[in-house]
Amino acid sequence: MTTEPERDPVEPDDVRTARAAIDAYRSRTDPPPEQPEVTGGARGTDDRVDDQVAECIARExxxxxIAVTPPPPDPATDPGPAVEPPEVAERRAQAVAIVRGLRQLGYHLDESLLPGPDMAAG
Structure with missing residues (x-):
């Protein structure tokens, strides 16, 4: 398990983006305070997130x-270059920032989740 370091007021944007993603994930997955924590919870009483949870956040x-990426155009009917919609570019940049931030926080992620050369923002 990795303990998150104290928040630095001058931390990189990627780290702030990753922390926001962690907080959003926790708000969706943590049991209400009046219920005992169930197996697979994202956070315990010590406020830690493990590498498996970090991978879930990156995968999301x-x-x-992928959810906002349109299918590629059919070369038979549209031979022109595919233009990436702004929403896809924005989501891609956010995903790259989340992954980079998680790595900067010390989480170990599966290599398939890391930005690669074929990704616009990576």
Missing amino acids: AWDAV
């Missing part, structure tokens, strides 16, 4: 990119 970010 990439899934959001």
